[in-house]
Amino acid sequence: MLQVEGVMKSFDGFMAVNGANLTVGKGEIVAVIGPNGAGKTTLFNLITGTLRRDRGRIVFKGEDISELPPYEICKRGISRSYQIVNIFPRLTVFGNVQVAVLSHQRKSSNLFRPAQNIAVEETRRILESVGLLNKEKSIAGSLSHGDQKILEIAIALGNEPELLILDEPTAGMSPEETSATMELVRRLAKTRGLTILFCEHDMDIVFSVAQSIMVMRYGQTIIQASPEEVRNNKEVQEAYLGGE
Amino acid sequence: MTFGGAELICQLLVGISRSMILFIVCAGLSFVLGVLRVPNIAHGSLYMIGAFATFSITKMFAGSTGFWIALILAPLLVALVSLIAERALFQHLYQREHLMLLLFTFAISLILGDLVKIVWGAEYKSVSAPALLKGSISLLGASFPRYNLFLILIGPLVAIALWLFTIKTKIGKISRAAAVDREMVGVLGINVSWVFAIAFVIGCYLAGVGGALVAPTVSITLGMDHTLIIEAFLIVIIGGLGNMWGALVGSLIFGITHSFGVLFWPQFAIVFPYIAVVIVLLLRPKGLLKSVW
Amino acid sequence: MFERMIRSNWFVPITVILIILFLLPIAAPRFYVYILALIYVTALLAMSLNMVVGHGGMFQFHHAVFYGVGAYTVALMLTKTKLPLWVGFIAGPLVAAITGLIIGWFCVRLTRLYFGMLQISLGSLIWAIVFRWYSFTGGDDGIHGVSMPSFLSSLNHSYYFILVVFLICLVLMYMIFRSPFGSTLQAIRDNAQRCEAVGINVRLYQLGGIVVATFFAGVAGVLFVVLERSVFAEMLFWVLSLEIFIMCLLGGWFTFAGPILGAAMIVALRTFVGKYTEYWTLILGVILILVIFFLPEGVMGFFQDLLKPASKELSERGR
Numbered sequence: 001m002l003q004v005e006g007v008m009k010s011f012d013g014f015m016a017v018n019g020a021n022l023t024v025g026k027g028e029i030v031a032v033i034g035p036n037g038a039g040k041t042t043l044f045n046l047i048t049g050t051l052r053r054d055r056g057r058i059v060f061k062g063e064d065i066s067e068l069p070p071y072e073i074c075k076r077g078i079s080r081s082y083q084i085v086n087i088f089p090r091l092t093v094f095g096n097v098q099v100a101v102l103s104h105q106r107k108s109s110n111l112f113r114p115a116q117n118i119a120v121e122e123t124r125r126i127l128e129s130v131g132l133l134n135k136e137k138s139i140a141g142s143l144s145h146g147d148q149k150i151l152e153i154a155i156a157l158g159n160e161p162e163l164l165i166l167d168e169p170t171a172g173m174s175p176e177e178t179s180a181t182m183e184l185v186r187r188l189a190k191t192r193g194l195t196i197l198f199c200e201h202d203m204d205i206v207f208s209v210a211q212s213i214m215v216m217r218y219g220q221t222i223i224q225a226s227p228e229e230v231r232n233n234k235e236v237q238e239a240y241l242g243g244e
Numbered sequence: 245m246t247f248g249g250a251e252l253i254c255q256l257l258v259g260i261s262r263s264m265i266l267f268i269v270c271a272g273l274s275f276v277l278g279v280l281r282v283p284n285i286a287h288g289s290l291y292m293i294g295a296f297a298t299f300s301i302t303k304m305f306a307g308s309t310g311f312w313i314a315l316i317l318a319p320l321l322v323a324l325v326s327l328i329a330e331r332a333l334f335q336h337l338y339q340r341e342h343l344m345l346l347l348f349t350f351a352i353s354l355i356l357g358d359l360v361k362i363v364w365g366a367e368y369k370s371v372s373a374p375a376l377l378k379g380s381i382s383l384l385g386a387s388f389p390r391y392n393l394f395l396i397l398i399g400p401l402v403a404i405a406l407w408l409f410t411i412k413t414k415i416g417k418i419s420r421a422a423a424v425d426r427e428m429v430g431v432l433g434i435n436v437s438w439v440f441a442i443a444f445v446i447g448c449y450l451a452g453v454g455g456a457l458v459a460p461t462v463s464i465t466l467g468m469d470h471t472l473i474i475e476a477f478l479i480v481i482i483g484g485l486g487n488m489w490g491a492l493v494g495s496l497i498f499g500i501t502h503s504f505g506v507l508f509w510p511q512f513a514i515v516f517p518y519i520a521v522v523i524v525l526l527l528r529p530k531g532l533l534k535s536v537w
Numbered sequence: 538m539f540e541r542m543i544r545s546n547w548f549v550p551i552t553v554i555l556i557i558l559f560l561l562p563i564a565a566p567r568f569y570v571y572i573l574a575l576i577y578v579t580a581l582l583a584m585s586l587n588m589v590v591g592h593g594g595m596f597q598f599h600h601a602v603f604y605g606v607g608a609y610t611v612a613l614m615l616t617k618t619k620l621p622l623w624v625g626f627i628a629g630p631l632v633a634a635i636t637g638l639i640i641g642w643f644c645v646r647l648t649r650l651y652f653g654m655l656q657i658s659l660g661s662l663i664w665a666i667v668f669r670w671y672s673f674t675g676g677d678d679g680i681h682g683v684s685m686p687s688f689l690s691s692l693n694h695s696y697y698f699i700l701v702v703f704l705i706c707l708v709l710m711y712m713i714f715r716s717p718f719g720s721t722l723q724a725i726r727d728n729a730q731r732c733e734a735v736g737i738n739v740r741l742y743q744l745g746g747i748v749v750a751t752f753f754a755g756v757a758g759v760l761f762v763v764l765e766r767s768v769f770a771e772m773l774f775w776v777l778s779l780e781i782f783i784m785c786l787l788g789g790w791f792t793f794a795g796p797i798l799g800a801a802m803i804v805a806l807r808t809f810v811g812k813y814t815e816y817w818t819l820i821l822g823v824i825l826i827l828v829i830f831f832l833p834e835g836v837m838g839f840f841q842d843l844l845k846p847a848s849k850e851l852s853e854r855g856r
Binding site: 283285333336337340342343344347348350351352353354355357358359361362470474477478481485511512513514515518519521522525526529530 | 590596643646647649650651654655657658659661662665666668669670671774775776779782783786815816818819821822823825826829830833
């Protein structure tokens with residue numbers, strides 16, 4: 001479904017991503033791992049159009065999306081959540097998700113109907129599926145960090161994506177929250193038929209959830225393979241696992 | 245309409261001389277913007293206070309000495325006012341967002357505007373140039389006011405002084421560093437609060453210098469702050485925020501387009517600088533020279 | 538929907554206020570009627586600014602231009618052409634919105650302070666032209682004695698006309714505020730980057746917000762001509778733009794009705810304090826400083842926060 005081919009990106013001469021390759025098949029859960037500064041977040045920013053790649057190709061469902069702006073890429077079925085909480089702090093929890101749902105249903109430009117009557121069902125259903133329905137009227141900025149991270153995912157679901165990209169979905173969470181969140185991600189993948197691409201620091205999570213793992217170092221892809229193969233790969237052990 | 249070469253050159257020089265006053269004011273505004281991140285609308289009011297103070301001080305002395313004394317004292321008075329404002333009010337607000345700071349400085353400018361009205365009244369004031377700078381000299385057959393020549397000389401002096409200040413003195417270096425990275429300066433164990441205060445006062449002092457220098461060339465009136473500050477902001481933006489040389493380039497663009505506007509289409513002379521600004525901003529939205537932001 | 542309106546706890550106070558406002562010209566002295574009408578005009582202008590700034594998060598520094606353009610359009614059409622009145626009344630807001638579209642088209646490519654600076658320079662360009670084009674706009678003298686038809690001849694008639702238009706605009710703006718478009722704009726204000734990521738063409742929506750807001754600013758301009766029969770170049774000067782900013786600040790950025798309160802405060806201050814002292818801007822300046830120090834969410838925002846502890850907590854976290 002998604003192919004990243006030899007993508008490069010530099011900032012003022014620093015090669016943040018220097019030849020990344022990635023394949024994500026439909027329905028797969030794929031993880032990207034690598035030490036800090038390996039270029040994981042930059043790669044996600046390139047896929048979602050937040051940054052524009054210098055070289056290489058990003059193909060989604062057979063279409064080259066590497067020149068498209070973020071909102072166009074989103075419309076083609078890619079949604080993402082962020083490592084650092086990136087929500088609408090002054091809107092309610094409901095409002096946060098509704099913005100995405102309205103955008104997905106192409107109703108954002110409606111000028112005169114009250115928003116409170118539009119896309120309510122869909123928004124509530126998403127909030128229910130992530131377990132935030134009881135907090136729908138709270139102002140998003142006042143939620144706990146864990147809930148804000150969940151809200152991140154909920155906003156991304158509002159666009160009913162085919163491919164969901166999660167940038168460290170459990171960053172800053174307690175162990176209990178972490179396992180609950182990963183359970184949620186797994187369930188979402190199953191019930192919604194989502195394809196998921198994520199990156200994560202906790203190796204236990206990665207190896208238990210992911211079906212395929214891509215390892216990055218210095219902005220380069222070392223390998224993409226099944227968890228078994230990655231675990232046994234010499235280069236990966238040296239570069240990453242052994243180093244810890 | 246045809247113009248002789250001498251007239252064109254004269255008009256160019258008039259434009260440059262006006263630019264010098266703009267430059268001195270804008271360099272101060274830009275400095276404050278760069279170091280403190282404060283878009284200071286009250287800068288225009290300080291300029292106005294500089295001009296009114298020059299009027300009062302000049303009147304206190306007989307002959308030409310008054311103006312020269314005013315040129316020293318008026319900016320110092322302005323610096324004092326700004327120091328009080330900084331210590332009493334500004335220093336508590338540096339963390340606020342730009343929009344709040346903008347409105348806050350506008351509030352200060354409202355207060356200063358009315359204080360000027362209370363102290364000096366609402367009538368026009370004028371200052372005559374000292375005897376040494378009165379009259380005109382002959383330049384390529386056209387006459388050119390001596391005072392404008394004086395301005396053309398003094399502008400580069402201020403530029404060089406400011407430049408030396410930022411690269412040679414400790415305070416200058418610290419404020420330059422603060423413009424680029426504020427946390428860094430705090431980490432070095434420098435009292436940031438006083439660095440900011442000094443930088444603010446220096447910026448405002450320049451507004452006072454500009455006000456004193458402009459006094460003999462215009463009628464000093466309430467509202468001169470409003471006209472000036474908008475021009476000053478645009479100049480600072482087209483030059484590059486916080487960049488002193490940018491302020492110089494921006495001032496020259498503004499002053500010269502205006503003076504040629506006067507020559508070719510006087511009725512719409514004030515439109516030309518705005519057109520120039522718009523063109524620059526459309527081509528280079530972040531200014532011609534490097535911005536420190 | 539109507540039923541819900543009646544059941545809402547705002548229904549009674551709003552109805553009472555409306556009845557008072559409609560009956561007022563019968564009893565009140567002319568001067569107060571005039572001041573109230575001026576408050577409506579100014580409030581409409583401030584609310585239109587708040588749409589872009591408070592709800593849209595854009596630095597529309599020079600909003601007064603569109604007010605001026607709307608006013609000048611109708612004044613010029615009524616004095617220089619034989620076109621019927623209503624054409625001018627429609628043209629005013631439309632020309633303002635088109636001006637907004639053109640200026641906004643350049644500005645939305647930039648963000649924050651740079652947006653604001655480009656906006657203020659384009660606006661000042663228009664001001665400079667109006668200010669100097671004596672033969673067409675009257676220059677700094679403005680245009681005076683714009684004649685109005687008989688149904689707007691007396692102050693009371695103008696008052697009712699202005700009140701009705703103001704109320705219609707208020708309802709429309711409220712609908713927009715609550716609409717998907719309005720909530721999308723507020724989302725852009727909160728977090729433009731995230732909006733792009735959920736498939737929203739941020740610049741397009743910002744431009745849309747500007748066009749709608751400048752349209753209402755144009756309406757305010759038309760109403761000003763109805764009330765004053767004159768236009769001045771000062772209407773396009775940046776000082777007025779900052780004044781309306783202050784109204785939004787005083788009332789509260791993030792509220793819907795805050796700017797009405799802010800506009801009423803400023804107009805009342807200028808009128809009633811201005812009677813006793815010519816230094817009313819000094820008092821305004823002091824009030825502003827106090828608000829900035831102690832009520833950064835504005836007066837209306839402050840009271841809303843008192844009512845809603847949750848949002849108060851947020852505003853403190855946000856700082």
